[in-house]
Amino acid sequence: AQSVTQLGSHVSVSEGALVLLRCNYSSSVPPYLFWYVQYPNQGLQLLLKYTSAATLVKGINGFEAEFKKSETSFHLTKPSAHMSDAAEYFCAVRGGYQKVTFGTGTKLQVIP
Amino acid sequence: DADVTQTPRNRITKTGKRIMLECSQTKGHDRMYWYRQDPGLGLRLIYYSFDVKDINKGEISDGYSVSRQAQAKFSLSLESAIPNQTALYFCATSDSAPTGRNTEAFFGQGTRLTVV
Numbered sequence: 001a002q003s004v005t006q007l008g009s010h011v012s013v014s015e016g017a018l019v020l021l022r023c024n025y026s027s028s029v030p031p032y033l034f035w036y037v038q039y040p041n042q043g044l045q046l047l048l049k050y051t052s053a054a055t056l057v058k059g060i061n062g063f064e065a066e067f068k069k070s071e072t073s074f075h076l077t078k079p080s081a082h083m084s085d086a087a088e089y090f091c092a093v094r095g096g097y098q099k100v101t102f103g104t105g106t107k108l109q110v111i112p
Numbered sequence: 113d114a115d116v117t118q119t120p121r122n123r124i125t126k127t128g129k130r131i132m133l134e135c136s137q138t139k140g141h142d143r144m145y146w147y148r149q150d151p152g153l154g155l156r157l158i159y160y161s162f163d164v165k166d167i168n169k170g171e172i173s174d175g176y177s178v179s180r181q182a183q184a185k186f187s188l189s190l191e192s193a194i195p196n197q198t199a200l201y202f203c204a205t206s207d208s209a210p211t212g213r214n215t216e217a218f219f220g221q222g223t224r225l226t227v228v
Contacts (some may be wrong), residue, residue, distance in 0.1 A: 009152060043220060046216050094215060094216075099145065100145070100206060102155040103154055104152065104154035
């Protein structure tokens with residue numbers, strides 16, 4: 001079995017501030033982990049993924065995430081928020097050969 | 113051309129009508145999924161198929177059915193549409209062999225369905 005919990009359905013940050021979106025997972029087998037971004041009226045775009053190589057994963061648009069097995073976490077960060085980062089972000093998990101399971105999403109608001 | 117194509121992109125239908133949403137892919141993946149997105153609820157899995165002969169219910173399959181016509185095609189049907197099935201529907205594909213390059217799901221652009 002596998003599941004994802006995203007803490008905070010809405011997060012607001014000021015432009016230029018640190019972005020931190022939280023994701024905790026559970027998986028009975030070593031997981032693959034993903035962050036997707038959805039801009040308004042668009043589909044889902046892969047931001048980054050963890051596939052058991054480096055625990056610190058860098059993605060597009062300056063985002064990165066760190067896999068912490070002991071905390072079962074895969075939090076998404078960006079040092080400095082831009083207005084264009086306003087979107088909804090989804091964390092997802094795949095345990096080996098299992099299906100992909102998504103969290104409920106976090107809407108990021110960037111305040112000028 | 114998009115790797116995962118959904119048709120139609122938008123549809124308005126009446127309560128009680130049967131409607132089919134179609135998905136086709138050119139990625140060569142054997143796994144296909146239908147998700148439903150509602151505000152505040154994220155993406156919930158309706159049905160998934162690991163190959164043409166393997167179809168499985170997801171967490172919210174009631175009121176829906178699917179057909180995997182070929183490896184590249186996976187359709188979702190609402191036999192008798194109801195207003196609470198109004199949502200954004202996504203088709204996705206993934207590779208069955210999770211290698212480092214092909215572990216994630218690839219999404220279509222979505223179908224916005226409104227049941228009135």
